[in-house]
Amino acid sequence: MVNYDTVLIRFGELSTKGKNRKDFINRLYQNTKYMLRDIPGLEYRKTYDRIYIRLNGADPAVIRERLEKVFGISSFSFTEKVSSDIDSITARCLEIAQSSDKHTFKIISRRHDKSFPMKSDQINRAAASVILKNTEMKVDVHDPELAIRVEVHADDTYITAEKIPGAGGYPAGINGKVLLMLSGGIDSPVAAYELMKRGMQVEAVHFASPPYTSDNAKKKVLDLASMVSVYQGMMKVHVVNFTDLQLNIYKTAGDPYAVTLMRRMMYRLAEKIAKQTGCLAIATGESVGQVASQTLESIACINDAIRMPVLRPLVCFDKIEIIDLARKIGTYETSILPFEDCCTIFDPKNPVTRPTVEKSEHYESRFPYAELIEEAASSRETVTVRPAEEEDFL
Ligand code: ATP
Numbered sequence: 001m002v003n004y005d006t007v008l009i010r011f012g013e014l015s016t017k018g019k020n021r022k023d024f025i026n027r028l029y030q031n032t033k034y035m036l037r038d039i040p041g042l043e044y045r046k047t048y049d050r051i052y053i054r055l056n057g058a059d060p061a062v063i064r065e066r067l068e069k070v071f072g073i074s075s076f077s078f079t080e081k082v083s084s085d086i087d088s089i090t091a092r093c094l095e096i097a098q099s100s101d102k103h104t105f106k107i108i109s110r111r112h113d114k115s116f117p118m119k120s121d122q123i124n125r126a127a128a129s130v131i132l133k134n135t136e137m138k139v140d141v142h143d144p145e146l147a148i149r150v151e152v153h154a155d156d157t158y159i160t161a162e163k164i165p166g167a168g169g170y171p172a173g174i175n176g177k178v179l180l181m182l183s184g185g186i187d188s189p190v191a192a193y194e195l196m197k198r199g200m201q202v203e204a205v206h207f208a209s210p211p212y213t214s215d216n217a218k219k220k221v222l223d224l225a226s227m228v229s230v231y232q233g234m235m236k237v238h239v240v241n242f243t244d245l246q247l248n249i250y251k252t253a254g255d256p257y258a259v260t261l262m263r264r265m266m267y268r269l270a271e272k273i274a275k276q277t278g279c280l281a282i283a284t285g286e287s288v289g290q291v292a293s294q295t296l297e298s299i300a301c302i303n304d305a306i307r308m309p310v311l312r313p314l315v316c317f318d319k320i321e322i323i324d325l326a327r328k329i330g331t332y333e334t335s336i337l338p339f340e341d342c343c344t345i346f347d348p349k350n351p352v353t354r355p356t357v358e359k360s361e362h363y364e365s366r367f368p369y370a371e372l373i374e375e376a377a378s379s380r381e382t383v384t385v386r387p388a389e390e391e392d393f394l
């Protein structure tokens with residue numbers, strides 16, 4: 001029986017070279033260590049294109065579940081290392097073949113240390129012939145049921161049979177910081193996940209309208225933030241009191257333009273806070289056509305209120321796709337809890353689907369929104385959330 005003692009992490013073919021590559025690997029190394037920080041006894045080593053972790057007795061199932069959440073990992077495998085001589089290598093390949101229930105196999109060798117006296121093709125043949133002699137298995141080079149990978153280094157050789165897909169993307173935090181508008185809905189937590197996957201560090205802003213929105217609604221948003229913070233370690237959430245702005249909008253603009261104005265104010269607030277916190281862009285969970293405020297005309301009119309880039313990772317996703325992702329990352333059940341957010345409370349009956357900038361500015365000239373924005377931004381509450389402890393999930 002193979003007794004795994006090491007996990008080998010691959011990060012695929014990076015298109016970036018030089019310093020960027022070094023930054024990528026260093027960040028991935030830090031993020032991986034952070035993800036496993038509570039597991040004692042692990043020993044880490046990084047090379048040009050791999051990270052190795054010696055398990056020293058840690059449970060591979062726990063390690064696996066954690067590593068599947070680290071962005072930047074293309075795949076990983078559990079392995080037991082052997083010394084770099086051909087007899088040890090072929091013996092281990094045979095053990096792996098014998099302990100599997102597969103019928104066809106292929107050996108894929110790679111020499112990281114070119115001083116090893118055999119070429120990879122010769123290693124493949126040596127290992128394959130031992131397996132052919134001692135088992136009923138056949139070679140299938142095109143579509144093997146069992147692919148045994150052999151990585152030969154100077155002293156040690158790593159032999160693996162299962163390649164577990166990683167989360168892909170870029171290591172969280174390597175591509176700068178964005179401010180995501182986080183509601184309690186289904187979409188924006190999924191947007192957080194997508195942004196993190198592209199290597200961005202996500203900070204969040206949430207607009208609350210107490211007493212019209214409850215503490216439960218706020219707690220729900222912080223719970224969602226905590227759930228997605230797993231992918232980057234922690235997350236700052238700025239909770240902004242939106243009540244005054246919202247009441248003013250309803251008093252001056254009336255029903256059809258309320259949502260447009262509300263969203264223009266949200267964008268302005270987000271832009272202001274983004275600048276204060278060193279975020280280079282803001283982000284939302286908008287998807288074209290989903291609701292009245294997300295027609296292309298609406299998005300254009302809302303976007304007109306600010307200059308900062310707005311990232312919309314879900315812009316072309318169907319609702320079904322978004323729900324599937326929400327289920328995958330575990331936020332769906334919380335998102336559908338029925339706590340009202342500020343938009344549902346002031347939900348207008350007939351929102352315009354083709355708002356114009358001129359009309360928006362006309363309504364906005366009727367109240368001192370710049371002052372209200374300044375006040376709301378400066379009185380915000382900032383909460384730092386972390387992933388819930390494992391026991392909380394059980
Ligand atoms: P979601 O499910 O993310 O709430 P939605 O389909 O309900 O999206 P809207 O409520 O119109 O659509 O919101 C679109 C986007 O605006 C959200 O994805 C989010 O980024 C932002 N947003 C909406 N309400 C708030 C809020 N109260 N606080 C912060 N951001 C918000």
Ligand code: MG
Pocket residue numbers: 183184185341343
């Ligand atoms: Mg919503």
